[in-house]
Amino acid sequence: MIVRCLGALVLLAGSAVWAATPVDVYQFPDADTEARYRGLIAEFRCPLCLNTNLAGSDAPIAQDLRRTVHRLLVQDGASDAAVRHFLQERYGDFVLYDPPLRWDTALLWLGPALFLALGVWALLRVLRQPALPPLEPEQRDELQRLLDEP
Numbered sequence: 001m002i003v004r005c006l007g008a009l010v011l012l013a014g015s016a017v018w019a020a021t022p023v024d025v026y027q028f029p030d031a032d033t034e035a036r037y038r039g040l041i042a043e044f045r046c047p048l049c050l051n052t053n054l055a056g057s058d059a060p061i062a063q064d065l066r067r068t069v070h071r072l073l074v075q076d077g078a079s080d081a082a083v084r085h086f087l088q089e090r091y092g093d094f095v096l097y098d099p100p101l102r103w104d105t106a107l108l109w110l111g112p113a114l115f116l117a118l119g120v121w122a123l124l125r126v127l128r129q130p131a132l133p134p135l136e137p138e139q140r141d142e143l144q145r146l147l148d149e150p
Helices: 002-019 031-043 060-074 080-091 106-127 137-148
Strands: none
Touching (some): 031 080, 060 080
16 A cells, blocks of 8 residues: 555656756846847747747747747847847748738738728718608508517
8 A cells, every 4th residue: 555655656746747847047148138038038929829928838939939039139149120030030920919010911900990990980870860750550550460460
């Protein structure tokens, strides 16, 4: 009985260690570069995850992208704009939470305003319709007769 309990305890402890994810530990030359790094990885979307930024994702591609951002900032001395441009060129507009306003993304940016204007137009059109005149007594009787039929 004790051997089984010890065996189960060893298996549980081993699975807890196996389930732990590695933590990225990077060295930065100064606090400003580290702050820029943290801001950039929070700004970009993981290409594998649907709506998780690079800082919150533990997908292998997110780990690679964090390593790339670190390399660009520390080793290459790239600016934030250069890092944005590099990742956008490689992975497209999907990695950006705010895609740029261009002709191919215009519907994405202008669509909500267009739907709002269309909704306001439809609402005003419905509200401006004239009221229907009341039914004549013989029309009311005919309608009641039609409703009462089986």
